[in-house]
Amino acid sequence: MISETHKWKVAQRASPQKLSSSKGIFQLGRGILIGSILPIILLVGWEIAARMGLLAAHLLPAPTIILEKIISMYQDGSLFGHISITLTRVFLGFAIGTVAAVVIGAIVGYAKTAERLLDPLFQAIRSIPSLAWVPLFILWMGIGEPSKISLIAVGVFFPVYLNIVAGIQGVDRKLIEVGRIYQLTPYQLTKRIILPAALPSFITGMRSGLGLGWMFVVAAELMGASEGLGYLLVVGQNTYSPDTVIASILLFAILGKITDAVLKWIERRSLKWQDSITNQG
Amino acid sequence: MLNVNRLKRTFNHDTAGFQDINLSVKEGEIIGILGTSGCGKSTLLRVLSGLDKQYEGTISIENGSNNQIGMMFQEPRLLPWLSVKKNISFGLEKEKRNTDKYKTYLDLVGLTDFENHYPKDLSGGMAQRTAIARALITEPEILLLDEPFSALDAFTKMQLQDLLLSIWQKKKTTMILVTHDIDEALYLCDRIFILKGQPGEVYSEVSVEKQKPRTRGDAYLSKQKAHILNLLNVEKKAAGEQK
Numbered sequence: 368m369i370s371e372t373h374k375w376k377v378a379q380r381a382s383p384q385k386l387s388s389s390k391g392i393f394q395l396g397r398g399i400l401i402g403s404i405l406p407i408i409l410l411v412g413w414e415i416a417a418r419m420g421l422l423a424a425h426l427l428p429a430p431t432i433i434l435e436k437i438i439s440m441y442q443d444g445s446l447f448g449h450i451s452i453t454l455t456r457v458f459l460g461f462a463i464g465t466v467a468a469v470v471i472g473a474i475v476g477y478a479k480t481a482e483r484l485l486d487p488l489f490q491a492i493r494s495i496p497s498l499a500w501v502p503l504f505i506l507w508m509g510i511g512e513p514s515k516i517s518l519i520a521v522g523v524f525f526p527v528y529l530n531i532v533a534g535i536q537g538v539d540r541k542l543i544e545v546g547r548i549y550q551l552t553p554y555q556l557t558k559r560i561i562l563p564a565a566l567p568s569f570i571t572g573m574r575s576g577l578g579l580g581w582m583f584v585v586a587a588e589l590m591g592a593s594e595g596l597g598y599l600l601v602v603g604q605n606t607y608s609p610d611t612v613i614a615s616i617l618l619f620a621i622l623g624k625i626t627d628a629v630l631k632w633i634e635r636r637s638l639k640w641q642d643s644i645t646n647q648g
Numbered sequence: 649m650l651n652v653n654r655l656k657r658t659f660n661h662d663t664a665g666f667q668d669i670n671l672s673v674k675e676g677e678i679i680g681i682l683g684t685s686g687c688g689k690s691t692l693l694r695v696l697s698g699l700d701k702q703y704e705g706t707i708s709i710e711n712g713s714n715n716q717i718g719m720m721f722q723e724p725r726l727l728p729w730l731s732v733k734k735n736i737s738f739g740l741e742k743e744k745r746n747t748d749k750y751k752t753y754l755d756l757v758g759l760t761d762f763e764n765h766y767p768k769d770l771s772g773g774m775a776q777r778t779a780i781a782r783a784l785i786t787e788p789e790i791l792l793l794d795e796p797f798s799a800l801d802a803f804t805k806m807q808l809q810d811l812l813l814s815i816w817q818k819k820k821t822t823m824i825l826v827t828h829d830i831d832e833a834l835y836l837c838d839r840i841f842i843l844k845g846q847p848g849e850v851y852s853e854v855s856v857e858k859q860k861p862r863t864r865g866d867a868y869l870s871k872q873k874a875h876i877l878n879l880l881n882v883e884k885k886a887a888g889e890q891k
Protein backbone atom coordinates (compact mmCIF):
# COMPACT_ATOMS: atom_id res chain seq x y z
CA MET A 368 0.00 0.00 0.00
CA ILE A 369 2.72 2.43 0.93
CA SER A 370 4.60 1.76 -2.25
CA GLU A 371 1.52 2.29 -4.34
CA THR A 372 0.71 5.62 -2.71
CA HIS A 373 4.30 6.67 -2.98
CA LYS A 374 4.45 5.83 -6.63
CA TRP A 375 1.44 8.00 -7.24
CA LYS A 376 2.84 10.97 -5.39
CA VAL A 377 6.10 10.80 -7.29
CA ALA A 378 4.19 10.69 -10.54
CA GLN A 379 2.21 13.73 -9.51
CA ARG A 380 5.29 15.68 -8.58
CA ALA A 381 7.00 14.82 -11.82
CA SER A 382 4.06 15.88 -13.96
CA PRO A 383 4.09 19.46 -15.27
CA GLN A 384 2.47 22.07 -13.08
CA LYS A 385 -0.91 23.61 -13.80
CA LEU A 386 -1.34 25.82 -16.82
CA SER A 387 -1.52 28.91 -14.60
CA SER A 388 2.18 28.69 -13.87
CA SER A 389 4.54 31.04 -15.70
CA LYS A 390 5.78 28.24 -17.90
CA GLY A 391 2.24 27.43 -19.00
CA ILE A 392 1.52 31.04 -19.86
CA PHE A 393 4.78 31.23 -21.74
CA GLN A 394 3.83 28.20 -23.80
CA LEU A 395 0.37 29.61 -24.43
CA GLY A 396 1.91 32.94 -25.51
CA ARG A 397 4.26 31.16 -27.86
CA GLY A 398 1.34 29.28 -29.40
CA ILE A 399 -0.50 32.53 -30.08
CA LEU A 400 2.67 34.08 -31.48
CA ILE A 401 3.32 31.27 -33.95
CA GLY A 402 -0.33 31.14 -34.93
CA SER A 403 -0.47 34.83 -35.73
CA ILE A 404 2.62 35.07 -37.98
CA LEU A 405 0.78 34.20 -41.16
CA PRO A 406 -2.33 36.37 -40.57
CA ILE A 407 -0.10 39.37 -39.82
CA ILE A 408 1.94 38.92 -42.99
CA LEU A 409 -1.27 38.62 -45.00
CA LEU A 410 -2.75 41.74 -43.38
CA VAL A 411 0.35 43.79 -44.00
CA GLY A 412 0.57 42.55 -47.58
CA TRP A 413 -3.09 43.38 -48.11
CA GLU A 414 -2.65 46.89 -46.70
CA ILE A 415 0.38 47.58 -48.88
CA ALA A 416 -1.30 46.19 -51.98
CA ALA A 417 -4.39 48.32 -51.35
CA ARG A 418 -2.35 51.49 -50.77
CA MET A 419 -0.36 50.91 -53.92
CA GLY A 420 -3.60 50.62 -55.86
CA LEU A 421 -3.02 46.97 -56.77
CA LEU A 422 -6.45 46.10 -55.31
CA ALA A 423 -9.54 47.92 -56.51
CA ALA A 424 -10.80 49.96 -53.55
CA HIS A 425 -14.45 49.46 -54.49
CA LEU A 426 -13.97 45.69 -54.25
CA LEU A 427 -11.44 45.13 -51.49
CA PRO A 428 -10.62 48.16 -49.36
CA ALA A 429 -7.54 48.25 -47.11
CA PRO A 430 -7.75 46.79 -43.60
CA THR A 431 -7.34 50.25 -42.08
CA ILE A 432 -10.40 51.47 -43.99
CA ILE A 433 -12.42 48.57 -42.59
CA LEU A 434 -11.19 49.34 -39.12
CA GLU A 435 -12.14 52.99 -39.59
CA LYS A 436 -15.61 51.86 -40.64
CA ILE A 437 -16.02 49.85 -37.45
CA ILE A 438 -14.76 52.74 -35.36
CA SER A 439 -17.12 55.19 -37.02
CA MET A 440 -20.06 52.83 -36.42
CA TYR A 441 -18.97 52.63 -32.82
CA GLN A 442 -18.82 56.40 -32.55
CA ASP A 443 -22.24 57.06 -34.06
CA GLY A 444 -23.68 54.42 -31.75
CA SER A 445 -25.09 52.12 -34.44
CA LEU A 446 -22.56 49.36 -33.82
CA PHE A 447 -23.90 48.50 -30.38
CA GLY A 448 -27.46 48.30 -31.68
CA HIS A 449 -26.59 45.88 -34.48
CA ILE A 450 -24.46 43.68 -32.30
CA SER A 451 -26.94 43.50 -29.47
CA ILE A 452 -29.93 42.67 -31.65
CA THR A 453 -27.99 39.89 -33.40
CA LEU A 454 -26.71 38.52 -30.10
CA THR A 455 -30.21 38.57 -28.64
CA ARG A 456 -31.56 36.60 -31.57
CA VAL A 457 -28.81 34.02 -31.38
CA PHE A 458 -29.16 33.74 -27.64
CA LEU A 459 -32.95 33.30 -27.67
CA GLY A 460 -32.86 30.84 -30.56
CA PHE A 461 -30.05 28.91 -28.91
CA ALA A 462 -31.87 28.75 -25.58
CA ILE A 463 -35.16 27.61 -27.10
CA GLY A 464 -33.47 25.07 -29.39
CA THR A 465 -31.36 23.65 -26.57
CA VAL A 466 -34.23 23.34 -24.09
CA ALA A 467 -36.41 21.61 -26.66
CA ALA A 468 -33.56 19.28 -27.58
CA VAL A 469 -32.86 18.40 -23.94
CA VAL A 470 -36.48 17.56 -23.19
CA ILE A 471 -37.16 15.58 -26.35
CA GLY A 472 -33.67 14.06 -26.48
CA ALA A 473 -33.92 12.85 -22.89
CA ILE A 474 -37.28 11.18 -23.57
CA VAL A 475 -36.14 9.60 -26.83
CA GLY A 476 -32.82 8.50 -25.37
CA TYR A 477 -34.38 6.97 -22.32
CA ALA A 478 -37.66 5.44 -23.48
CA LYS A 479 -37.52 2.85 -26.24
CA THR A 480 -41.12 3.44 -27.32
CA ALA A 481 -40.58 7.17 -27.65
CA GLU A 482 -37.51 6.46 -29.76
CA ARG A 483 -39.43 4.21 -32.13
CA LEU A 484 -42.19 6.80 -32.32
CA LEU A 485 -40.22 10.01 -32.68
CA ASP A 486 -36.77 9.25 -34.00
CA PRO A 487 -37.70 8.34 -37.60
CA LEU A 488 -39.65 11.59 -37.86
CA PHE A 489 -36.73 13.66 -36.60
CA GLN A 490 -34.29 11.87 -38.86
CA ALA A 491 -36.55 12.66 -41.82
CA ILE A 492 -36.91 16.31 -40.86
CA ARG A 493 -33.19 16.53 -40.32
CA SER A 494 -32.46 15.57 -43.90
CA ILE A 495 -34.16 18.75 -45.12
CA PRO A 496 -31.36 21.30 -45.71
CA SER A 497 -32.17 23.69 -42.89
CA LEU A 498 -32.04 26.86 -44.97
CA ALA A 499 -34.97 25.55 -46.98
CA TRP A 500 -37.12 26.35 -43.97
CA VAL A 501 -36.51 30.06 -44.31
CA PRO A 502 -39.29 30.94 -46.80
CA LEU A 503 -41.76 28.72 -44.99
CA PHE A 504 -41.07 30.31 -41.63
CA ILE A 505 -41.43 33.77 -43.15
CA LEU A 506 -44.76 32.74 -44.69
CA TRP A 507 -45.95 31.37 -41.37
CA MET A 508 -44.72 34.02 -39.03
CA GLY A 509 -43.92 37.05 -41.13
CA ILE A 510 -40.52 38.72 -41.18
CA GLY A 511 -40.62 39.75 -37.53
CA GLU A 512 -38.63 38.31 -34.66
CA PRO A 513 -40.62 35.05 -34.19
CA SER A 514 -39.64 33.65 -37.57
CA LYS A 515 -35.97 34.56 -37.11
CA ILE A 516 -35.75 33.09 -33.65
CA SER A 517 -37.62 29.92 -34.65
CA LEU A 518 -35.26 29.45 -37.55
CA ILE A 519 -32.23 29.71 -35.30
CA ALA A 520 -33.86 27.38 -32.77
CA VAL A 521 -34.40 24.76 -35.49
CA GLY A 522 -30.76 25.02 -36.47
CA VAL A 523 -29.60 24.64 -32.88
CA PHE A 524 -32.05 21.86 -32.08
CA PHE A 525 -30.69 19.08 -34.26
CA PRO A 526 -27.05 18.85 -33.24
CA VAL A 527 -28.01 19.15 -29.58
CA TYR A 528 -30.76 16.58 -29.91
CA LEU A 529 -28.63 14.06 -31.79
CA ASN A 530 -25.78 14.35 -29.32
CA ILE A 531 -28.03 14.00 -26.29
CA VAL A 532 -29.67 10.89 -27.65
CA ALA A 533 -26.29 9.41 -28.55
CA GLY A 534 -24.90 10.39 -25.14
CA ILE A 535 -27.73 8.81 -23.19
CA GLN A 536 -27.76 5.65 -25.25
CA GLY A 537 -24.00 5.37 -24.96
CA VAL A 538 -23.95 5.35 -21.14
CA ASP A 539 -21.94 2.38 -19.93
CA ARG A 540 -24.28 -0.40 -18.85
CA LYS A 541 -21.79 -1.26 -16.14
CA LEU A 542 -22.32 2.11 -14.46
CA ILE A 543 -26.08 1.75 -14.67
CA GLU A 544 -25.72 -1.57 -12.86
CA VAL A 545 -23.94 0.22 -10.04
CA GLY A 546 -27.05 2.39 -9.68
CA ARG A 547 -29.26 -0.66 -9.71
CA ILE A 548 -27.22 -2.30 -6.95
CA TYR A 549 -28.10 0.71 -4.81
CA GLN A 550 -31.73 0.42 -5.86
CA LEU A 551 -32.00 3.84 -7.45
CA THR A 552 -35.38 4.76 -8.89
CA PRO A 553 -35.52 5.57 -12.62
CA TYR A 554 -35.54 9.27 -11.74
CA GLN A 555 -32.49 8.95 -9.47
CA LEU A 556 -30.74 6.81 -12.05
CA THR A 557 -31.29 9.50 -14.69
CA LYS A 558 -30.17 12.32 -12.46
CA ARG A 559 -27.19 10.63 -10.79
CA ILE A 560 -25.79 8.44 -13.56
CA ILE A 561 -27.30 8.92 -17.01
CA LEU A 562 -27.22 12.72 -17.23
CA PRO A 563 -23.69 13.21 -15.85
CA ALA A 564 -22.44 10.44 -18.12
CA ALA A 565 -24.11 12.07 -21.12
CA LEU A 566 -22.80 15.55 -20.27
CA PRO A 567 -19.68 15.49 -22.50
CA SER A 568 -21.77 14.56 -25.48
CA PHE A 569 -24.35 17.21 -24.57
CA ILE A 570 -21.71 19.94 -24.47
CA THR A 571 -20.31 18.82 -27.83
CA GLY A 572 -23.84 19.15 -29.17
CA MET A 573 -24.21 22.63 -27.71
CA ARG A 574 -21.00 23.77 -29.33
CA SER A 575 -21.95 22.60 -32.78
CA GLY A 576 -25.49 23.90 -32.18
CA LEU A 577 -24.09 27.32 -31.44
CA GLY A 578 -22.08 27.26 -34.67
CA LEU A 579 -25.25 26.50 -36.61
CA GLY A 580 -27.07 29.19 -34.65
CA TRP A 581 -24.63 31.77 -36.02
CA MET A 582 -25.08 30.47 -39.52
CA PHE A 583 -28.84 30.72 -39.21
CA VAL A 584 -28.86 34.20 -37.80
CA VAL A 585 -27.07 35.35 -40.94
CA ALA A 586 -29.66 33.62 -43.10
CA ALA A 587 -32.52 35.07 -41.07
CA GLU A 588 -31.15 38.59 -41.14
CA LEU A 589 -30.36 38.44 -44.85
CA MET A 590 -33.99 37.57 -45.55
CA GLY A 591 -35.38 40.70 -44.04
CA ALA A 592 -34.35 42.75 -41.10
CA SER A 593 -33.98 46.39 -40.22
CA GLU A 594 -31.19 45.88 -37.71
CA GLY A 595 -28.44 43.39 -36.96
CA LEU A 596 -25.12 42.38 -38.44
CA GLY A 597 -26.80 40.41 -41.21
CA TYR A 598 -28.74 43.52 -42.12
CA LEU A 599 -25.43 45.38 -42.35
CA LEU A 600 -24.33 42.83 -44.93
CA VAL A 601 -27.38 43.64 -47.05
CA VAL A 602 -26.88 47.38 -46.63
CA GLY A 603 -23.24 47.05 -47.61
CA GLN A 604 -24.18 45.10 -50.70
CA ASN A 605 -26.88 47.55 -51.75
CA THR A 606 -24.74 50.63 -51.20
CA TYR A 607 -21.65 49.20 -52.88
CA SER A 608 -19.59 49.52 -49.73
CA PRO A 609 -17.38 46.47 -49.30
CA ASP A 610 -15.95 47.99 -46.12
CA THR A 611 -19.36 47.59 -44.43
CA VAL A 612 -19.68 44.00 -45.67
CA ILE A 613 -16.20 43.00 -44.55
CA ALA A 614 -16.63 44.82 -41.25
CA SER A 615 -19.75 42.84 -40.44
CA ILE A 616 -18.14 39.57 -41.55
CA LEU A 617 -15.31 40.36 -39.17
CA LEU A 618 -17.74 41.12 -36.35
CA PHE A 619 -19.57 37.84 -36.96
CA ALA A 620 -16.28 36.00 -36.72
CA ILE A 621 -15.30 37.72 -33.50
CA LEU A 622 -18.66 37.19 -31.82
CA GLY A 623 -18.79 33.56 -32.93
CA LYS A 624 -15.37 32.97 -31.52
CA ILE A 625 -16.18 34.64 -28.21
CA THR A 626 -19.41 32.72 -27.65
CA ASP A 627 -17.67 29.46 -28.51
CA ALA A 628 -14.90 30.31 -26.08
CA VAL A 629 -17.52 30.75 -23.35
CA LEU A 630 -18.88 27.26 -24.04
CA LYS A 631 -15.37 25.87 -24.20
CA TRP A 632 -14.65 27.39 -20.81
CA ILE A 633 -17.82 25.81 -19.38
CA GLU A 634 -16.76 22.52 -20.96
CA ARG A 635 -13.34 22.65 -19.35
CA ARG A 636 -14.79 23.48 -15.97
CA SER A 637 -17.51 20.87 -15.92
CA LEU A 638 -15.50 18.08 -17.54
CA LYS A 639 -12.28 18.33 -15.59
CA TRP A 640 -12.88 14.75 -14.45
CA GLN A 641 -12.51 13.48 -18.01
CA ASP A 642 -9.48 11.45 -18.88
CA SER A 643 -8.65 13.16 -22.14
CA ILE A 644 -5.59 14.60 -23.80
CA THR A 645 -6.55 18.19 -23.01
CA ASN A 646 -6.82 17.35 -19.33
CA GLN A 647 -3.33 16.02 -18.93
CA GLY A 648 -0.85 17.84 -16.79
CA MET B 649 -28.33 -15.89 7.07
CA LEU B 650 -28.54 -16.57 3.33
CA ASN B 651 -30.26 -19.63 1.97
CA VAL B 652 -30.29 -20.58 -1.66
CA ASN B 653 -32.41 -23.47 -2.83
CA ARG B 654 -32.32 -25.16 -6.23
CA LEU B 655 -31.29 -21.89 -7.83
CA LYS B 656 -31.13 -21.93 -11.61
CA ARG B 657 -30.43 -19.37 -14.32
CA THR B 658 -29.48 -20.62 -17.74
CA PHE B 659 -29.03 -19.20 -21.22
CA ASN B 660 -29.19 -20.61 -24.73
CA HIS B 661 -31.40 -23.63 -23.98
CA ASP B 662 -29.62 -24.73 -20.82
CA THR B 663 -26.15 -24.65 -22.32
CA ALA B 664 -24.75 -21.81 -20.19
CA GLY B 665 -25.32 -20.24 -16.79
CA PHE B 666 -25.78 -22.37 -13.69
CA GLN B 667 -28.33 -24.77 -12.19
CA ASP B 668 -29.20 -26.69 -9.09
CA ILE B 669 -27.23 -24.51 -6.68
CA ASN B 670 -27.94 -25.05 -2.98
CA LEU B 671 -26.07 -22.92 -0.48
CA SER B 672 -26.54 -21.82 3.05
CA VAL B 673 -24.28 -19.15 4.35
CA LYS B 674 -23.86 -18.37 8.05
CA GLU B 675 -23.36 -14.90 9.41
CA GLY B 676 -19.74 -13.75 9.24
CA GLU B 677 -18.66 -16.52 6.89
CA ILE B 678 -16.52 -15.98 3.84
CA ILE B 679 -17.67 -18.30 1.10
CA GLY B 680 -15.56 -18.93 -1.96
CA ILE B 681 -16.95 -19.84 -5.37
CA LEU B 682 -14.22 -21.37 -7.46
CA GLY B 683 -14.50 -22.50 -11.03
CA THR B 684 -13.11 -22.19 -14.50
CA SER B 685 -14.28 -19.26 -16.58
CA GLY B 686 -17.67 -19.58 -18.20
CA CYS B 687 -19.22 -21.86 -15.56
CA GLY B 688 -21.72 -19.24 -14.41
CA LYS B 689 -19.99 -17.62 -11.42
CA SER B 690 -20.74 -14.06 -12.46
CA THR B 691 -24.26 -15.04 -13.39
CA LEU B 692 -24.73 -16.49 -9.90
CA LEU B 693 -23.64 -13.24 -8.26
CA ARG B 694 -25.84 -11.18 -10.59
CA VAL B 695 -28.81 -13.27 -9.54
CA LEU B 696 -27.94 -13.02 -5.84
CA SER B 697 -27.44 -9.26 -6.09
CA GLY B 698 -30.81 -8.74 -7.76
CA LEU B 699 -29.38 -7.49 -11.06
CA ASP B 700 -30.79 -10.52 -12.82
CA LYS B 701 -34.31 -11.43 -11.76
CA GLN B 702 -35.08 -14.19 -14.24
CA TYR B 703 -34.08 -17.10 -12.08
CA GLU B 704 -35.78 -20.22 -10.80
CA GLY B 705 -35.56 -21.49 -7.25
CA THR B 706 -35.51 -19.52 -4.02
CA ILE B 707 -33.21 -17.03 -2.35
CA SER B 708 -33.97 -16.09 1.24
CA ILE B 709 -32.10 -13.66 3.39
CA GLU B 710 -32.67 -13.45 7.12
CA ASN B 711 -33.19 -10.17 8.96
CA GLY B 712 -33.38 -8.47 5.60
CA SER B 713 -33.03 -4.72 5.94
CA ASN B 714 -33.10 -2.54 2.85
CA ASN B 715 -29.57 -2.20 1.61
CA GLN B 716 -28.73 -5.75 2.47
CA ILE B 717 -26.51 -6.66 -0.43
CA GLY B 718 -23.31 -4.99 -1.54
CA MET B 719 -21.48 -5.85 -4.72
CA MET B 720 -17.97 -5.43 -6.00
CA PHE B 721 -17.15 -6.12 -9.60
CA GLN B 722 -13.99 -7.18 -11.33
CA GLU B 723 -13.60 -3.57 -12.48
CA PRO B 724 -13.90 -0.75 -9.96
CA ARG B 725 -16.84 0.80 -11.83
CA LEU B 726 -16.30 4.19 -10.23
CA LEU B 727 -18.29 7.10 -11.56
CA PRO B 728 -15.66 9.14 -13.39
CA TRP B 729 -17.32 12.50 -12.69
CA LEU B 730 -17.25 12.01 -8.91
CA SER B 731 -14.26 12.49 -6.66
CA VAL B 732 -13.07 9.60 -4.51
CA LYS B 733 -15.06 10.79 -1.50
CA LYS B 734 -18.25 11.27 -3.50
CA ASN B 735 -17.80 7.87 -5.09
CA ILE B 736 -17.48 6.31 -1.65
CA SER B 737 -20.63 8.08 -0.45
CA PHE B 738 -22.56 7.19 -3.59
CA GLY B 739 -24.79 4.50 -2.09
CA LEU B 740 -25.83 6.50 0.98
CA GLU B 741 -29.18 8.17 1.47
CA LYS B 742 -29.31 11.77 0.34
CA GLU B 743 -29.06 13.26 3.86
CA LYS B 744 -26.02 11.20 4.77
CA ARG B 745 -24.24 11.75 1.49
CA ASN B 746 -22.83 15.11 2.49
CA THR B 747 -21.74 14.13 5.97
CA ASP B 748 -18.21 12.96 6.63
CA LYS B 749 -19.19 9.36 7.14
CA TYR B 750 -16.98 8.55 4.16
CA LYS B 751 -13.88 9.46 6.22
CA THR B 752 -14.01 6.25 8.25
CA TYR B 753 -14.07 4.16 5.10
CA LEU B 754 -11.53 6.32 3.31
CA ASP B 755 -9.11 5.64 6.17
CA LEU B 756 -10.12 1.99 6.33
CA VAL B 757 -8.97 1.39 2.77
CA GLY B 758 -5.87 3.54 3.19
CA LEU B 759 -6.75 6.41 0.84
CA THR B 760 -6.76 9.19 3.45
CA ASP B 761 -5.03 11.79 1.28
CA PHE B 762 -6.93 11.08 -1.89
CA GLU B 763 -10.49 12.11 -1.12
CA ASN B 764 -10.59 14.86 -3.75
CA HIS B 765 -8.95 12.96 -6.58
CA TYR B 766 -10.91 11.88 -9.61
CA PRO B 767 -10.88 8.23 -10.74
CA LYS B 768 -8.73 9.09 -13.78
CA ASP B 769 -5.89 9.93 -11.39
CA LEU B 770 -6.01 6.62 -9.49
CA SER B 771 -4.00 3.48 -10.08
CA GLY B 772 -5.88 0.21 -10.55
CA GLY B 773 -5.31 -0.79 -6.94
CA MET B 774 -6.43 2.56 -5.58
CA ALA B 775 -9.54 2.50 -7.72
CA GLN B 776 -10.39 -0.94 -6.38
CA ARG B 777 -9.82 0.29 -2.82
CA THR B 778 -12.30 3.07 -3.49
CA ALA B 779 -14.76 0.47 -4.76
CA ILE B 780 -14.28 -1.56 -1.57
CA ALA B 781 -15.05 1.53 0.53
CA ARG B 782 -18.11 2.29 -1.58
CA ALA B 783 -19.39 -1.25 -1.14
CA LEU B 784 -18.86 -1.20 2.64
CA ILE B 785 -20.21 2.24 3.56
CA THR B 786 -23.83 1.13 3.25
CA GLU B 787 -23.02 -1.64 5.74
CA PRO B 788 -24.46 -4.47 3.67
CA GLU B 789 -25.41 -7.75 5.36
CA ILE B 790 -23.72 -9.65 2.58
CA LEU B 791 -20.93 -8.48 0.33
CA LEU B 792 -20.67 -10.16 -3.06
CA LEU B 793 -17.30 -9.97 -4.76
CA ASP B 794 -16.86 -10.98 -8.40
CA GLU B 795 -13.17 -11.66 -9.02
CA PRO B 796 -12.39 -8.30 -7.40
CA PHE B 797 -8.62 -8.60 -7.60
CA SER B 798 -8.10 -10.55 -10.78
CA ALA B 799 -7.16 -7.51 -12.85
CA LEU B 800 -4.43 -6.41 -10.43
CA ASP B 801 -0.74 -7.22 -10.36
CA ALA B 802 0.35 -9.96 -7.96
CA PHE B 803 1.73 -7.61 -5.33
CA THR B 804 -1.25 -5.22 -5.22
CA LYS B 805 -3.50 -8.25 -5.21
CA MET B 806 -1.92 -9.59 -2.02
CA GLN B 807 -2.18 -6.19 -0.36
CA LEU B 808 -5.86 -5.98 -1.14
CA GLN B 809 -6.50 -9.53 0.03
CA ASP B 810 -4.95 -8.54 3.34
CA LEU B 811 -7.04 -5.38 3.38
CA LEU B 812 -10.20 -7.39 2.82
CA LEU B 813 -9.22 -9.73 5.61
CA SER B 814 -8.54 -6.91 8.05
CA ILE B 815 -11.92 -5.39 7.21
CA TRP B 816 -13.53 -8.74 7.84
CA GLN B 817 -11.79 -8.97 11.20
CA LYS B 818 -13.21 -5.56 12.17
CA LYS B 819 -16.72 -5.85 10.75
CA LYS B 820 -17.32 -9.58 10.35
CA THR B 821 -19.15 -8.91 7.07
CA THR B 822 -20.54 -12.01 5.42
CA MET B 823 -18.93 -12.36 2.01
CA ILE B 824 -19.28 -14.45 -1.09
CA LEU B 825 -16.08 -14.28 -3.10
CA VAL B 826 -16.00 -15.49 -6.67
CA THR B 827 -12.52 -16.24 -7.89
CA HIS B 828 -10.52 -18.44 -10.18
CA ASP B 829 -7.45 -18.12 -8.00
CA ILE B 830 -7.12 -21.17 -5.73
CA ASP B 831 -4.57 -19.48 -3.45
CA GLU B 832 -6.86 -16.51 -2.96
CA ALA B 833 -9.79 -18.75 -2.06
CA LEU B 834 -7.67 -20.74 0.40
CA TYR B 835 -6.25 -17.61 1.99
CA LEU B 836 -9.61 -15.91 2.60
CA CYS B 837 -12.47 -18.40 2.65
CA ASP B 838 -14.02 -20.63 5.29
CA ARG B 839 -15.73 -22.83 2.75
CA ILE B 840 -15.11 -23.15 -0.95
CA PHE B 841 -17.67 -24.35 -3.47
CA ILE B 842 -16.22 -25.74 -6.64
CA LEU B 843 -18.37 -25.21 -9.69
CA LYS B 844 -18.05 -27.16 -12.87
CA GLY B 845 -19.91 -27.80 -16.09
CA GLN B 846 -21.98 -25.88 -18.59
CA PRO B 847 -24.31 -24.91 -17.02
CA GLY B 848 -22.31 -24.87 -13.80
CA GLU B 849 -23.23 -27.02 -10.80
CA VAL B 850 -21.63 -27.45 -7.41
CA TYR B 851 -19.17 -30.28 -7.89
CA SER B 852 -17.59 -30.29 -4.48
CA GLU B 853 -17.34 -28.36 -1.25
CA VAL B 854 -14.04 -27.85 0.55
CA SER B 855 -13.80 -26.54 4.13
CA VAL B 856 -10.71 -24.66 5.19
CA GLU B 857 -10.41 -25.40 8.91
CA LYS B 858 -7.79 -22.90 9.77
CA GLN B 859 -7.88 -19.72 11.85
CA LYS B 860 -7.48 -16.47 9.89
CA PRO B 861 -5.16 -14.73 9.25
CA ARG B 862 -3.41 -17.61 7.58
CA THR B 863 0.11 -17.89 6.31
CA ARG B 864 0.25 -18.02 2.54
CA GLY B 865 1.44 -21.38 1.29
CA ASP B 866 1.65 -23.16 4.67
CA ALA B 867 1.56 -26.95 4.70
CA TYR B 868 -2.17 -27.28 5.35
CA LEU B 869 -3.11 -24.85 2.61
CA SER B 870 -0.75 -26.57 0.20
CA LYS B 871 -2.40 -29.85 0.93
CA GLN B 872 -5.83 -28.34 0.31
CA LYS B 873 -4.56 -26.78 -2.88
CA ALA B 874 -3.39 -30.14 -4.15
CA HIS B 875 -6.78 -31.55 -3.22
CA ILE B 876 -8.63 -28.85 -5.15
CA LEU B 877 -6.32 -29.20 -8.15
CA ASN B 878 -7.03 -32.86 -8.05
CA LEU B 879 -10.77 -32.22 -8.04
CA LEU B 880 -10.42 -29.90 -11.03
CA ASN B 881 -8.27 -32.50 -12.82
CA VAL B 882 -10.86 -35.18 -12.25
CA GLU B 883 -13.29 -32.80 -13.85
CA LYS B 884 -11.04 -32.48 -16.89
CA LYS B 885 -10.70 -36.24 -17.22
CA ALA B 886 -14.44 -36.69 -16.94
CA ALA B 887 -14.99 -34.10 -19.62
CA GLY B 888 -12.43 -35.84 -21.80
CA GLU B 889 -14.11 -39.21 -21.39
CA GLN B 890 -17.44 -37.80 -22.46
CA LYS B 891 -16.04 -36.78 -25.82
Ligand SMILES: Nc1ncnc2c1ncn2[C@@H]1O[C@H](COP(=O)(O)OP(=O)(O)O)[C@@H](O)[C@H]1O
Nearest residue numbers: 659660664665684685686687688689690691692
Ligand atom coordinates in the same frame (compact mmCIF):
# COMPACT_ATOMS: atom_id res chain seq x y z
N1 LIG C 1 -27.25 -12.42 -20.58
C1 LIG C 1 -26.69 -13.51 -21.12
N2 LIG C 1 -27.23 -14.06 -22.24
C2 LIG C 1 -26.70 -15.16 -22.79
N3 LIG C 1 -25.63 -15.82 -22.29
C3 LIG C 1 -25.06 -15.34 -21.18
C4 LIG C 1 -25.55 -14.15 -20.54
N4 LIG C 1 -24.79 -13.91 -19.46
C5 LIG C 1 -23.86 -14.88 -19.43
N5 LIG C 1 -24.01 -15.74 -20.46
C6 LIG C 1 -23.22 -16.93 -20.72
O1 LIG C 1 -23.19 -17.71 -19.56
C7 LIG C 1 -21.91 -18.30 -19.40
C8 LIG C 1 -21.40 -18.07 -18.00
O2 LIG C 1 -21.04 -16.73 -17.86
P1 LIG C 1 -20.42 -16.13 -16.54
O3 LIG C 1 -21.41 -16.25 -15.44
O4 LIG C 1 -19.95 -14.78 -16.86
O5 LIG C 1 -19.18 -17.08 -16.27
P2 LIG C 1 -17.97 -16.90 -15.28
O6 LIG C 1 -18.18 -15.65 -14.50
O7 LIG C 1 -17.96 -18.12 -14.45
O8 LIG C 1 -16.74 -16.84 -16.13
C9 LIG C 1 -21.02 -17.72 -20.47
O9 LIG C 1 -20.82 -18.71 -21.45
C10 LIG C 1 -21.79 -16.56 -21.03
O10 LIG C 1 -21.58 -16.44 -22.41
Ligand SMILES: [Mg+2]
Nearest residue numbers: 689690691795
Ligand atom coordinates in the same frame (compact mmCIF):
# COMPACT_ATOMS: atom_id res chain seq x y z
MG1 LIG D 1 -17.04 -13.86 -14.43
